[in-house]
Amino acid sequence: MSEGFGLVVRFTLHDEDAAAAFDELCASTLEGIKAAEPGTLTYVSHVPEGEPLVRVFYELYADRAAFDTHEDQPHTKHFLAERAKYLAGVEVTFLDVIGGKVATQP
Template identity: 40%
Template sequence: MYTIIGTVTARPETRKELASLLMAQVAPTRSEAGCINYDFHVDAADPCVFVFYENWADRAALDAHLAMPHLQPLFSQLDRLLACPVEIRPLTMLSERSA
């Protein structure tokens, strides 16, 4: 399994637009081969910070996800929408997976 936390920070003036674009990615991403879970969050202290907690079957599944056509409308606007670059943090699970 390959796990990441992705953090996306909106410019204050584009927060609602970015939230909508990000939310639109949830359903198609969850149906992709290799997606174990894809959970979308907003920071409780800062409504401009969005966080994805993602588990993929392997790195290849994540790479395939990043090449999906449904992400292109989002990717083509990141410079305008984001306050800073997307942060992707890979994680290694130390505990056993819960049932």
């Protein structure tokens, strides 16, 4: 696999109320991603076991241009502008694909 671009983002939330509001923000953002981003191959939010105030996103894009397109969408810009009020911290790790298996759509 010579193409592909991804990231893992770890969000730490202020409290349970912030976590609930953040999850709602994520759900509305995901609707925009599903509707308008064919280059976004995977976009999944996780709650690590035993860490109810943490969310981990795994995002995989067809290439860097698809990620740039994602970042330029109105729903993504809204998410980026709104998320800060819920966060105690954020860590981002960018990933370049060197190999693996990617599921295909039927």
